[in-house]
Structure formats: structure tokens, C-alpha cells
Amino acid sequence: MDRLILHEDPISGNCYKIRLVAAHVGVPIERRSYAVLKGETRTREFLARVNANGRIPVLQIGDRFLPESGAACVYLADGASLIPSDRFERADMFRWMFFEQYSHEPNVATLRFWRAFVGEDQLSAAQRALIPGKRAAGDAALDLMDTHLQTHAFFVGERLTLADIALYAYTHVAGEGGFDLARWPAVAAWCARVAAQPGHIGFDA
Amino acid sequence: MDRLILHEDPISGNCYKIRLVAAHVGVPIERRSYAVLKGETRTREFLARVNANGRIPVLQIGDRFLPESGAACVYLADGASLIPSDRFERADMFRWMFFEQYSHEPNVATLRFWRAFVGEDQLSAAQRALIPGKRAAGDAALDLMDTHLQTHAFFVGERLTLADIALYAYTHVAGEGGFDLARWPAVAAWCARVAAQPGHIGFDA
Numbered sequence: 225m226d227r228l229i230l231h232e233d234p235i236s237g238n239c240y241k242i243r244l245v246a247a248h249v250g251v252p253i254e255r256r257s258y259a260v261l262k263g264e265t266r267t268r269e270f271l272a273r274v275n276a277n278g279r280i281p282v283l284q285i286g287d288r289f290l291p292e293s294g295a296a297c298v299y300l301a302d303g304a305s306l307i308p309s310d311r312f313e314r315a316d317m318f319r320w321m322f323f324e325q326y327s328h329e330p331n332v333a334t335l336r337f338w339r340a341f342v343g344e345d346q347l348s349a350a351q352r353a354l355i356p357g358k359r360a361a362g363d364a365a366l367d368l369m370d371t372h373l374q375t376h377a378f379f380v381g382e383r384l385t386l387a388d389i390a391l392y393a394y395t396h397v398a399g400e401g402g403f404d405l406a407r408w409p410a411v412a413a414w415c416a417r418v419a420a421q422p423g424h425i426g427f428d429a
Numbered sequence: 430m431d432r433l434i435l436h437e438d439p440i441s442g443n444c445y446k447i448r449l450v451a452a453h454v455g456v457p458i459e460r461r462s463y464a465v466l467k468g469e470t471r472t473r474e475f476l477a478r479v480n481a482n483g484r485i486p487v488l489q490i491g492d493r494f495l496p497e498s499g500a501a502c503v504y505l506a507d508g509a510s511l512i513p514s515d516r517f518e519r520a521d522m523f524r525w526m527f528f529e530q531y532s533h534e535p536n537v538a539t540l541r542f543w544r545a546f547v548g549e550d551q552l553s554a555a556q557r558a559l560i561p562g563k564r565a566a567g568d569a570a571l572d573l574m575d576t577h578l579q580t581h582a583f584f585v586g587e588r589l590t591l592a593d594i595a596l597y598a599y600t601h602v603a604g605e606g607g608f609d610l611a612r613w614p615a616v617a618a619w620c621a622r623v624a625a626q627p628g629h630i631g632f633d634a
Contacts, residue, residue: 290517290520291524295521295524311507315507371481
């Protein structure tokens with residue numbers, strides 16, 4: 225099998241998703257750290273060699289580079305039970321993964337990054353102006369998740385899939401962005417359920 | 430096979446993606462139209478029956494509802510050549526589909542919607558403040574695509590996949606959002622290539 229190297233920033237939930245999938249499927253990956261806050265993913269070398277998009281994570285598979293956390297999760301989980309074999313369930317898993325990247329991550333993860341890592345007093349006026357919209361959209365994403373989880377143990381097919389891993393990464397630390405999970409009890413219970421799965425590893429593992 | 434109904438707004442590129450995939454794989458779908466601009470996807474009935482997220486498109490498969498354009502494309506293309514059989518290529522297809530939803534659509538599609546459908550004079554001050562950031566991010570997304578397409582005929586595996594369809598939908602009408610494709614000649618040539626594929630249908634088909 226090709227050597228796997230995860231180009232990442234340890235504070236990124238998008239990177240944690242990939243480590244969590246690798247742990248569940250039992251595939252060892254090496255890790256290379258870059259500090260986003262120090263601009264280490266915008267250097268000429270990173271842009272030329274790892275990702276022209278200047279973003280992490282990137283999963284290196286031999287000499288090929290795969291950006292986008294969702295794509296890396298799909299690669300690693302290929303053939304594993306984390307991807308449902310049923311056609312509708314598999315598409316429904318992608319439904320939640322796209323929802324996470326479009327409606328959840330830009331709000332829940334960005335507010336966490338700004339508040340817990342950049343610092344609110346360091347934000348630009350333009351960033352500050354975005355906070356109310358991101359707060360409302362993050363609340364709406366958590367509302368939608370909570371409604372679903374009131375009647376389901378997991379997002380798809382009543383068992384752990386990539387949909388849960390994609391949504392867990394930033395949801396379980398949403399408090400760092402000022403989203404108090406006590407407001408969304410079904411989400412909080414699901415977080416505990418995901419963390420109790422065999423093979424689970426924590427953010428700092 | 431289950432009856433397929435696309436809940437959509439005909440002006441939405443996200444909905445067009447699904448019709449384009451259905452045309453390529455030769456699967457008939459019925460269409461139900463809702464006008465986003467008239468709030469028809471925010472009615473109590475729509476939220477309760479079609480999508481609690483208040484968004485289109487939603488692909489109805491029998492009595493099940495599948496939101497998110499990418500998920501609907503995956504469902505329809507299951508087993509077709511639009512999804513590569515090679516493990517890396519399949520993950521790489523999802524790489525571009527996630528890139529489209531995260532880095533392209535919120536910029537290129539939103540500016541088109543505001544300019545061509547809402548009207549710039551109807552925008553709120555908060556929306557207006559977002560324009561420069563979305564313009565720069567849309568430019569960056571098109572730059573990245575152009576660089577890739579300077580050495581590739583299609584995004585993945587040198588043939589049409591869901592990655593091309595996902596990116597084509599809003600790129601070929603990017604001019605309506607003020608992105609002049611003459612600045613990105615490899616992107617413009619790829620648009621022509623996608624439109625020339627057997628089975629292709631236009632936005633208004």
C-alpha cells in the first residue's frame with residue numbers, strides 16, 4: 225500500500241476527521257504539521273508541492289496529493305462499513321457531508337477559529353461584521369442536526385458512517401466558538417455516542 | 430425503479446447539475462418548481478415535507494427526500510462512468526465536488542444570484558459588504574481551475590465525471606455574476622468541451 229502522509233494543522237477539525245477515519249479503519253498515517261496562523265500553508269513551497277489552494281488538510285498517497293477533508297475520508301474508508309453499501313444510504317451520507325461543508329463548517333468552525341485561536345480583538349472589521357450571520361447560520365445548522373437526532377441514533381442507517389465523523393469534528397468543540405451544546409441535547413447525546421464507538425480517538429490523540 | 434421528482438428552482442445551477450446528470454445517464458425525472466425569490470422554499474409545507482433546511486434542490490426518490498445537489502448527483506450516477514471506478518480517481522472526483530461547494534459556489538453562484546436575479550440595488554448593506562471578498566474568492570477558485578485545466582482535458586481521469594458537471598453548472602454562467610471567462614481561457618475551453626459531450630443538455634432544456 226502507498227505511504228500515507230497527512231499534511232495538517234493539529235488545531236483543524238477538518239484534519240481531525242481524517243485521523244479519526246484512519247483510526248476507525250486501522251490504517252497508519254504519518255503527520256506533517258503546518259501552522260495556518262503563521263502562514264505556513266501559504267509558502268511558495270506548500271503552494272507548489274502540496275496544495276495550490278493553500279489549504280490543509282491534504283492527504284498524500286505515495287506521490288499523489290488529495291486536498292479536501294471529505295475526499296480524504298472517502299479514500300481511507302473505501303470498502304469499509306463507514307460507507308454504506310446501500311445506494312440511497314450512501315447518497316444520504318454524502319448529503320450530510322455536503323451539508324457540513326456548506327452550512328455547518330463555514331459558521332461553526334470559523335467562529336471557533338476566530339474566538340479560540342485568532343482572538344476576537346485581532347479580527348478585522350470585515351470579519352467582525354460577519355459574526356452575526358455566522359452565529360445565526362451555525363444555530364440553524366445545529367437546529368437541523370438536533371431535529372434529525374431526536375429520532376435517529378446516527379445520521380444515516382442507525383450506525384456510524386462518514387457523515388457522523390464529518391459532523392462530529394467541529395460539533396463536539398462547538399462550545400469553543402460560543403455554541404453551547406446544552407441548547408441542543410440530541411446533538412450532545414450523539415456526540416457522546418460517537419465518542420463511545422470502538423476505535424474512536426480524541427482530537428489531541 | 431422508484432419515481433424520481435426533482436424539487437427545484439429553474440434558475441438554480443445546483444438544480445441544473447441534477448438534470449444534467451439525469452440526462453447523461455438516461456434517467457427520466459419529473460420537475461416541481463419553486464421560486465426561491467418568492468420564498469416558496471420557506472413555506473411551512475416545504476419545510477415539513479421536502480426539506481427542513483429550506484433549500485433546493487431536493488431529489489425525491491419514491492417517498493424519500495434527498496437534499497444537496499452533490500448527493501443527488503451521486504445517487505443518479507451510481508454505477509455509471511460519471512463516477513470513476515478507480516479508488517484514487519473517485520476520491521479525487523469528490524475533492525473537486527467539495528471544492529465546488531466550499532470555495533466556488535458561495536462566491537461565483539452567489540454573485541450571479543445577487544447581480545442577475547436579486548438586483549444590486551436590492552441588496553442589503555450586509556450583502557453589499559460581502560461582495561469584495563466573494564469577488565476575490567471567486568477569482569481564486571477560477572484561477573485554480575484554470576491552472577488545472579491548462580494540463581488536463583477534464584478534472585479527473587481525462588474524461589467527464591461528476592466533478593466536471595458540478596463545476597460546469599455555475600462556471601459556464603459565471604459571466605452573469607461579473608466573472609469574464611476570457612480571463613480564464615483554459616476554463617472557457619473546458620466549458621465548450623463539456624457542452625460538446627454526447628448527452629449534454631443546456632441550462633434551459
